[in-house]
Each structure stands twice: as structure tokens, then as C-alpha cells.
Amino acid sequence: MKLPTFAMGMLAGIAIASGALAQETIRIATEGAYPPFNYVDASGKLGGFDVDIANALCEAAKLQCEIVAQDWDGIIPGLLAEKYDAIIASMTMTPERAAVVAFTDKYAQVPVRFVVSNELADQIDSTPGEGIEQQKTALAGKTVGLVAATAAEPYVRDTFGDTVTYRGYQKMDDAIQDLIAGRIDAYADGAVPIENLFLSRDEGKGFRFGGDAFSDPTYFGTGNGIAVRKDDPELLEKLNTALAQIRADGTYAKINDKYFSFDIYGE
Known part of the structure; x- marks a missing residue:
């Protein structure tokens, strides 16, 4: 049976809305005071290696992301309080931190x-x-x-x-x-x-x-990782998969070369 034009329009609208809802949105925190990893530029916009990595991971994982600034001393408490969903701020993966958050694979290592x-x-x-x-x-x-x-x-x-x-x-x-x-x-x-x-x-x-x-x-620890809440294994898996993808397809190397004259990933 052929649907009336108005009904077909309604169904199209529902399909579009469903697609929008299916596109997951996450909030990512960075510090904004640790150049060249993260900083606020003259226009007030967040930038730096961490921000570029965050955007690349979101694109690879097909996640819609919002990146926000958070002072360092409150950055893990803010994650645990669900102010945001992940931290990409050159955070060293130490045993103390790993006791309260889950870390992705390493994405950099800074002496x-x-x-x-x-x-x-x-x-x-x-x-x-x-x-x-x-x-x-x-x-x-x-x-x-x-x-x-x-x-x-x-x-x-x-x-x-x-x-x-x-x-x-x-x-x-x-x-x-x-x-x-x-x-x-x-x-x-x-x-x-x-x-x-x-x-x-x-x-x-x-x-x-x-x-x-x-x-x-x-x-x-063993390098810098992305922190997520321990009760969010799905996001952790998506970020690890995306990290492996940008390492393999050359995206990581392009971001690295924008900020460093050496391989910040380390061994």
C-alpha cells in the first residue's frame, strides 16, 4: 500500500531523528594550560596535540564530541562526577590513578x-x-x-x-x-x-x-593514556579501536609532526 505524501514525510523525519539519536555524543576534558599538548589560543579556543588527537579519535570512532577545559587538580574528580566522559590531557598512567579510572592503551609518553x-x-x-x-x-x-x-x-x-x-x-x-x-x-x-x-x-x-x-x-607508569570511568567499558573499547586506527592510517603521525620533531609515542 502506498502511503500518503504527508505520512512519508513523517516517516522520513522519524528516520532522521533516529539517526541523530544513534550518533553518540561524549564530552572530553582537557586542561588547556599545558602547551603544546593542550592550551587556549588567542581566540579562546582549545588547541594542541591532545585536542587534535581527541578530534581524530572521535572521527575514527564516529562519535560526536565536545571538548571542555578543566583545571588539572579537579580533572579526575570531574570525570567521576560525570561532568564529562573522558580525559585526554597527557595524563600519565600511574597505578594510583588506575585504581580509580580506566585507561586506554598508551597514546604518548613524555619524560x-x-x-x-x-x-x-x-x-x-x-x-x-x-x-x-x-x-x-x-x-x-x-x-x-x-x-x-x-x-x-x-x-x-x-x-x-x-x-x-x-x-x-x-x-x-x-x-x-x-x-x-x-x-x-x-x-x-x-x-x-x-x-x-x-x-x-x-x-x-x-x-x-x-x-x-x-x-x-x-x-x-607506562605512558599517557585516555581516562574513562571504570563503568564505561564500551567507550574504552571504542577509543582503543580508534587509537589503533589512527596509528595505522597515518593520522597520528601527521598530528605528531605538527607539534614535535620526534616521535612522542615513544617505544
């Missing part, structure tokens, strides 16, 4: 290091010993800056104990300004943003990395 003045770096290099023991001896009695809730914070506090004085920050920018002004002697965080945000700029002249990178997997 964590101290940045210090050239004079202090020379002192670290000339101090007897190797690795952390060398740094502990050279930094004894110094003031170290740490951003709250970064992977570097618990490691430095646990490893260096009361041999140094600590000053806490909410953002890297504030810590760097205090390093330049001499209010702290060293700052620990991801080597890539330190390089791009500070050392590669005029204000970074006179400073460099001091000592070896930190590598304890108990604190620094």
Missing part, C-alpha cells in the same frame, strides 16, 4: 625532568654519584616547585623527602615565573612542555634540564 639554572645544572653534573642520588646531593637544601596532581609531585616528595623545601603551584606558568625570579631553584614536570613553553624562548636562556629523567614506573 619528566628537573629544569634548573645553568649554574645548578653544572653543579648537578659535577656531583659524585648517578641519577637520583646525584640530584639529591646537589639539590639538598634547595627549593623545588611542583604543580599539584602531576605525576612529578608525589615522586619528588617521596624521593627527596625533607632534603629539599617544596613550593606548590596550580599551573606551570606560575612555577616557571618563580624559577626565573629565583624564588625556587628547580621545577619538575614533563620535559616537552618545559622545552616548548620555556627553554626554547628568550626567557629560558640561562636554564636547562638538570640530571637524568625520572623513570620509576610506580609513579610514571
Whole structure:
């Protein structure tokens, strides 16, 4: 039986609506203060490696996504409170975090290091010993800056104990300004943003990395992953499948080369 024209129009509208509902929408949080991984540009728009990766994953997984900014110290609580569905913010996969959120496969790996003045770096290099023991001896009695809730914070506090004085920050920018002004002697965080945000700029002249990178997997895990709630295995699977796809089809490499002169994925 042939349907009247108006009935066919109604059915078409229902089909379109059903298709729209079938297109899942998720909210993704990033920090917006960790260039080149995530930042807010001059127009107020979120950008960076993490944002480009998020958009590529959503396209590969056929997900409609909204990317929002969230301060770092509240980023996991916000996920657990269902303010958003995933975190793509260069988050290191540590055992402590894995106890409360589920992580995808690795999508990047950023070394964590101290940045210090050239004079202090020379002192670290000339101090007897190797690795952390060398740094502990050279930094004894110094003031170290740490951003709250970064992977570097618990490691430095646990490893260096009361041999140094600590000053806490909410953002890297504030810590760097205090390093330049001499209010702290060293700052620990991801080597890539330190390089791009500070050392590669005029204000970074006179400073460099001091000592070896930190590598304890108990604190620094096995790379950066995307965090989702533990009760959302379907989204986790979709993101892992999409990640494998963009790694295989060259999309990841194009995004990588936009921001880095080396493979940020690591080994």
C-alpha cells in the first residue's frame, strides 16, 4: 500500500531523528594550560596535540564530541562526577590513578625532568654519584616547585623527602615565573612542555634540564593514556579501536609532526 505524501514525510523525519539519536555524543576534558599538548589560543579556543588527537579519535570512532577545559587538580574528580566522559590531557598512567579510572592503551609518553639554572645544572653534573642520588646531593637544601596532581609531585616528595623545601603551584606558568625570579631553584614536570613553553624562548636562556629523567614506573607508569570511568567499558573499547586506527592510517603521525620533531609515542 502506498502511503500518503504527508505520512512519508513523517516517516522520513522519524528516520532522521533516529539517526541523530544513534550518533553518540561524549564530552572530553582537557586542561588547556599545558602547551603544546593542550592550551587556549588567542581566540579562546582549545588547541594542541591532545585536542587534535581527541578530534581524530572521535572521527575514527564516529562519535560526536565536545571538548571542555578543566583545571588539572579537579580533572579526575570531574570525570567521576560525570561532568564529562573522558580525559585526554597527557595524563600519565600511574597505578594510583588506575585504581580509580580506566585507561586506554598508551597514546604518548613524555619524560619528566628537573629544569634548573645553568649554574645548578653544572653543579648537578659535577656531583659524585648517578641519577637520583646525584640530584639529591646537589639539590639538598634547595627549593623545588611542583604543580599539584602531576605525576612529578608525589615522586619528588617521596624521593627527596625533607632534603629539599617544596613550593606548590596550580599551573606551570606560575612555577616557571618563580624559577626565573629565583624564588625556587628547580621545577619538575614533563620535559616537552618545559622545552616548548620555556627553554626554547628568550626567557629560558640561562636554564636547562638538570640530571637524568625520572623513570620509576610506580609513579610514571607506562605512558599517557585516555581516562574513562571504570563503568564505561564500551567507550574504552571504542577509543582503543580508534587509537589503533589512527596509528595505522597515518593520522597520528601527521598530528605528531605538527607539534614535535620526534616521535612522542615513544617505544
